[in-house]
Amino acid sequence: MAMKSTVDAAPPITREQAQQRVDQVHAFRAELARLEADAVLILSPDQSRVVRDQHDRLLAQLAQRFDVDRTQAEKQMSLGMRIASLLGAVALSAAVFLFFYRFWGLLSVPVQVVLLMAAPIVTGIGVEVAARREKTLYFAWLLALVAFASFVLNLSVLASIFNLPPSPGGFLAWGIFAFVFAYAYRLQTLLLLGIGCVGIWIAAVLTSLTGAHWIALFLRPENFMIAGGLALAASAFHSRRDDANFTLIYRLVGWIAVLLPIFFLSEWGEMSYLPLSPITARHCYDVLGFVLGAGVVYVAIRRQWSETMNASGLFLVLFLCLKLFDWCWDYLPRYLFFLLIGGVAVGLLAVLQRLRARAIARG
Amino acid sequence: MLKRFLWVIGVVLVANAGAFAVVVRNSNGAPDASVQLTEREMWLSNVDTDSTGMTLSIEWDRDASNDWFDRAKLASIGFDCSVDPNAPGAEVHYSGRALLPRTTYVVLEYDPNRGVDAKPPGNARATEPDLANQASAGQPGRQRVPEYEPRLRPVDVGNDRQALRAKYADRHRYIITSGIVRARLFQARKPFKVDGTIVGVLPGELYVPQQLQATMLASLGKIGNRGGPWVPLMHSPRYQVTVEYGSGLLPRIVEVKALAR
Numbered sequence: 001m002a003m004k005s006t007v008d009a010a011p012p013i014t015r016e017q018a019q020q021r022v023d024q025v026h027a028f029r030a031e032l033a034r035l036e037a038d039a040v041l042i043l044s045p046d047q048s049r050v051v052r053d054q055h056d057r058l059l060a061q062l063a064q065r066f067d068v069d070r071t072q073a074e075k076q077m078s079l080g081m082r083i084a085s086l087l088g089a090v091a092l093s094a095a096v097f098l099f100f101y102r103f104w105g106l107l108s109v110p111v112q113v114v115l116l117m118a119a120p121i122v123t124g125i126g127v128e129v130a131a132r133r134e135k136t137l138y139f140a141w142l143l144a145l146v147a148f149a150s151f152v153l154n155l156s157v158l159a160s161i162f163n164l165p166p167s168p169g170g171f172l173a174w175g176i177f178a179f180v181f182a183y184a185y186r187l188q189t190l191l192l193l194g195i196g197c198v199g200i201w202i203a204a205v206l207t208s209l210t211g212a213h214w215i216a217l218f219l220r221p222e223n224f225m226i227a228g229g230l231a232l233a234a235s236a237f238h239s240r241r242d243d244a245n246f247t248l249i250y251r252l253v254g255w256i257a258v259l260l261p262i263f264f265l266s267e268w269g270e271m272s273y274l275p276l277s278p279i280t281a282r283h284c285y286d287v288l289g290f291v292l293g294a295g296v297v298y299v300a301i302r303r304q305w306s307e308t309m310n311a312s313g314l315f316l317v318l319f320l321c322l323k324l325f326d327w328c329w330d331y332l333p334r335y336l337f338f339l340l341i342g343g344v345a346v347g348l349l350a351v352l353q354r355l356r357a358r359a360i361a362r363g
Numbered sequence: 364m365l366k367r368f369l370w371v372i373g374v375v376l377v378a379n380a381g382a383f384a385v386v387v388r389n390s391n392g393a394p395d396a397s398v399q400l401t402e403r404e405m406w407l408s409n410v411d412t413d414s415t416g417m418t419l420s421i422e423w424d425r426d427a428s429n430d431w432f433d434r435a436k437l438a439s440i441g442f443d444c445s446v447d448p449n450a451p452g453a454e455v456h457y458s459g460r461a462l463l464p465r466t467t468y469v470v471l472e473y474d475p476n477r478g479v480d481a482k483p484p485g486n487a488r489a490t491e492p493d494l495a496n497q498a499s500a501g502q503p504g505r506q507r508v509p510e511y512e513p514r515l516r517p518v519d520v521g522n523d524r525q526a527l528r529a530k531y532a533d534r535h536r537y538i539i540t541s542g543i544v545r546a547r548l549f550q551a552r553k554p555f556k557v558d559g560t561i562v563g564v565l566p567g568e569l570y571v572p573q574q575l576q577a578t579m580l581a582s583l584g585k586i587g588n589r590g591g592p593w594v595p596l597m598h599s600p601r602y603q604v605t606v607e608y609g610s611g612l613l614p615r616i617v618e619v620k621a622l623a624r
Contacts, residue, residue, distance in 0.1 A: 098413060105415030108573050117379055124371035147371075155378060160418065162386045163614050165541060165565035173378035180374060184367040211441045212463035213543050219463055270459025278455060 014186055015135070016245050018066040025055045067135035078136070085142045092142070093149030100153060109161060116154040120177070123147035131185055144181040144190055151177050168204030168214045171197045188249055195253050199227035221261030222273050228257025252307050255296055259315045262289040263322065289319045301355050313352075320344060389611030396534045396608040398473050401622065402600035404513045407579070408568060417571040417579060419604065419616070421564055423471055427516035432544075432559035440467045440522050442546050448555040457548040457557060464562055468612075469542030470519040470531050471564070477514040511596040517561050520544055524612075540612055541565040566614070569606065575619040578602070582621035 013021075032051075035041040043051065062068050069075040096119065104112055124147050130139035155170045175197030182191035203223035204214040217223060231254030238247040262285050265272050269281030276284065293316035300309035321341060328337055405419040438444040442465065446456040515538070521527050524539060531537035543562040549555060571579055582602040605618035 101414040101416065103415060105417055105573065105576060113379075117375055120375050121372055125368065128367060151375065151378075154375070155382065158379065158382050160416070160568070161570050162382065163566045163569050164382060164385060165613075169381065170378075173374065173381075177371070177374045177378075180367070180370045184370070208466075210463075211465055213466045215543070216463045219459075268459065270455070278459060 014245065015066045015068065015137075018062045019068045022059060022062055022068045022070060025059060029055070065135070081136070081138050085138045086145075089142045089145035089149075092146045096146060096150055097153055100157065104157065112161060113158065116157055119150035120147050120154055123150050124181075127181065127185065137185060137187070140185055141187050141189065144185065144187055147181065148174070148178055148190065148193060166215070168201050168208070168217075171201040171204065175199075175201060182246075186245075188245060191246060191249050192253065195231055195250065199224065199231070199253075199257060202227040202230065219271055220273075221264045221271060224257050224261050228254045228259075230254075231257060248305075248307060251305065252311060255308055256311055259289075259293065259296070259312065262292065263315075263319060266319075266323070267326075286323060289323075290316075293319055297352075298355070301352075301359060317345070317348065320348075385611065386613065389609035389613040392610040394534070394607045394609055395528070395612060396538045397605065397617075398535055398538055399475075399603055399605050400473065400515070401603045403511055403596060404473070404515045405569070405602075405604045405606075406596075407583070417576050418568045419571060420568045421515070422513045423515035423517060423561075423564075424513050429517065429558065429560065431519065432517075434557045436520065437546050437557065437559045440520055440544065441465055442559075444546070444557055448548060448550075448557045449553070453555065454548070454550070457546065462546050462548070464543045464545040466541060466565070467520050467522055467544055468524050468527055468539050469517055469544070469561055469564060470521075470527055471515045471538040471540065472518045472531075473536055473538065474514050474516070477512075511599065517542075520559070520561075538606075538608060540608065540614070569614055569616050571616055571619065575616060578619045578621055582619075 032041070032043070036043075059070055063070055069078050100115070100119075107115070123143055127140050127143045127147060130143055131137060134140070152174055155173060158164070159166065159170070175194045178190045178194035178197060181187055182194050200217065203217040203220070203226075206223040206226060207217040207220045208214040210220070212220070231250050235247050235250035235254055238250060266282055266285040266289050269276075269278035269283075269285065272278075272281040272285070274281045274284060293312055296312035297309060297316060300306075300312055324337070324341060324344070328340060332340065400421075404422055406422050408418050408420040434444045434448070443456075443461045446453050448457065518537075519527060519531065520542070527539050531539070542564045544559050545562050546557055546559055548557050579602055584601065599622075601622055603620045603622055604616055606614050607617050608614045
């Protein structure tokens with residue numbers, strides 16, 4: 001029985017998908033060993049050999065192409081490397097900032113400008129070199145974060161040197177810069193930074209369109225809901241392209257940006273765009289918080305979006321606690337208040353258990 | 364690789380070019396204003412071992428009367444002041460949206476003769492270095508000395524820059540700059556009122572070019588920096604700074620002089 005190499009036959013895959021495939025193989029091997037031990041399924045020696053050879057070949061190919069982790073020990077090492085990369089990126093970025101500030105007063109303006117512009121470009125070249133040398137992209141990721149920090153430094157210091165007032169345009173530039181690295185090298189942290197920066201830019205522009213100064217963007221929470229909506233649209237777009245990791249990040253950030261402002265709007269209705277009195281606006285957001293929070297939990301369970309389900313579930317619980325505090329704290333004895341919260345938590349648990357059972361029944 | 368590289372360079376170049384375009388446009392044409400300020404109005408804000416860059420923050424008299432910044436003036440720059448502050452529901456109206464800060468043009472008047480006749484308070488018999496040292500040590504309760512107070516004070520705001528310049532034509536006395544303003548509702552005593560306040564000017568800090576930093580440092584002498592803009596000036600100003608506002612209202616320091624003390 002000849003089996004074709006999965007890697008050769010399959011469409012192009014990402015490193016994360018390759019890692020998932022490796023994990024599947026290990027799970028299959030573990031389960032097959034248990035089935036054989038229980039005498040439920042025993043493959044003939046020929047079948048066993050063919051399957052083992054096929055999997056060995058697949059693992060070798062994936063390891064060569066993507067440098068995936070083939071054992072639990074390798075996985076733990078990878079986690080350590082990720083943490084080390086992050087620490088390195090933060091420390092190197094701080095070093096770049098402090099190094100420049102330590103010497104910038106000694107440099108003439110043209111030299112300052114050249115250095116500021118060169119820093120993100122040179123680090124960007126470093127990202128490309130690192131990405132070509134190692135498939136795991138740890139160094140590329142580290143350098144990409146440093147390049148991003150250098151670009152933030154570039155525009156911030158340029159504004160200082162030429163006495164430019166703070167502008168939201170910087171966030172757009174930083175966001176695009178982060179997106180370039182995110183899409184070119186499939187770096188999720190850079191995607192997160194890009195979404196954050198562009199989200200802030202959208203909220204700032206919308207705030208300034210109302211006549212307020214853009215720095216008041218955090219006093220206009222609904223603007224972030226609009227940015228969150230756009231992130232959700234991007235998530236749907238990536239979903240159609242079967243880009244699981246980026247879809248997940250867009251979706252998670254999108255829902256957080258949509259749900260979190262409801263927290264604040266349900267307390268300070270006067271910050272809403274709704275042409276209603278602050279109290280009515282607050283009540284509207286009370287209702288929206290529960291309806292939308294529960295709706296997202298329901299959809300996330302049905303579609304098996306575990307991250308979204310966790311985030312929206314957490315939102316729902318915290319929102320409920322906040323509202324119970326608003327409504328009951330002044331009127332109920334403390335023991336009764338906490339009893340109420342405990343009762344609600346038990347009720348929620350029951351509802352979620354029911355939803356889970358239904359999902360299992362549906363298969 | 365080339366495509367990725369071009370994207371990175373493209374983003375960096377476009378963003379920097381955008382900033383330079385603003386700077387170039389600002390330096391085209393005659394300056395909008397040119398004033399000579401001193402340490403009273405330009406406070407050295409950062410000189411330490413971790414940063415060799417030097418910036419001066421613009422300070423104005425925050426206690427100056429702002430009777431001119433009334434409800435009508437607020438309405439003229441876009442604040443929704445349609446509700447009488449004494450009417451029912453005024454508190455709700457002025458509690459959120461109506462109070463969000465807005466950007467507008469602020470006119471700062473520079474009066475070089477301000478504080479000339481003022482006498483230092485009774486405890487000002489101590490020597491200037493003593494006072495400065497106490498001030499930089501952050502001792503509470505230090506009184507501001509009127510003759511060392513900032514001589515810049517806001518006198519008007521508006522969204523029409525040309526109209527403001529026509530009204531305040533003296534370019535050596537009146538600075539027009541972008542600023543952030545906000546409305547305040549006063550309900551301490553009747554009749555209630557709404558007025559405006561200047562939150563900040565944009566930019567609030569000016570970079571001291573490298574070639575001028577030596578003069579600035581020399582002027583500070585033994586007393587050194589005063590420890591932050593929150594410490595009142597307790598001695599006569601030590602430096603004079605010529606600030607030029609370009610046609611785009613971006614300021615730049617063009618000259619620094621040490622003042623004889």
